[in-house]
Amino acid sequence: MSLVVAMPLIMGASFALSLGFSLAGPVVAAPARWKDMRERRVRWIGGNASDDEAQAVRDAIVGRGLSSYGDVACHVADRIWRTDHERAGWISDIGFFHSWYLLHACQLLERVDGRLVHIDRS
Numbered sequence: 001m002s003l004v005v006a007m008p009l010i011m012g013a014s015f016a017l018s019l020g021f022s023l024a025g026p027v028v029a030a031p032a033r034w035k036d037m038r039e040r041r042v043r044w045i046g047g048n049a050s051d052d053e054a055q056a057v058r059d060a061i062v063g064r065g066l067s068s069y070g071d072v073a074c075h076v077a078d079r080i081w082r083t084d085h086e087r088a089g090w091i092s093d094i095g096f097f098h099s100w101y102l103l104h105a106c107q108l109l110e111r112v113d114g115r116l117v118h119i120d121r122s
Contacts, residue, residue: 033103033106034069034070034073034102034106037069037070037073037106037119038068038069038070038073039068039069039070040068040069040119040120040121041067041068041069041119041120042061042066042067042068042069042072042109042117042118042119042120043061043067043117043118044057044058044061044062044116044117045116045117045118046058046112046115046116046117049116052080052083053076053080053108054108054112054116056075056076056079056080057072057076057108057109057112057116057117058116059075059079060072060075060076060079061117069109069119072105072109073102073105073106073109074102074105076105076108076109077098077101077102077104077105078101080101080104080105081098081101
């Protein structure tokens with residue numbers, strides 16, 4: 001019975017991959033997005049940050065003096081992960097998901113681009 005169920009799943013997965021679809025979802029995009037953008041300069045152009053995540057971006061750029069997209073994204077990802085880890089504790093074991101925070105930090109930077117930060121496009 002399990003072979004009957006497993007075979008279509010395996011064939012379906014290989015067919016999806018042959019078409020170029022990712023079964024891993026957005027997690028796979030984080031390293032590629034980060035690698036593509038990591039050397040670009042980031043500047044703080046906004047005033048005060050409106051929430052904790054924006055404050056993490058502001059702290060990275062203004063407080064720590066970080067200026068590359070890669071450094072800012074890593075700092076923001078680490079800060080948000082630490083905050084979540086402190087709130088949820090060891091029982092949630094969110095350290096396993098730490099790499100997903102880099103994707104979230106990249107998405108956050110893109111969301112605040114033009115409002116709070118300026119990302120050089122050249």
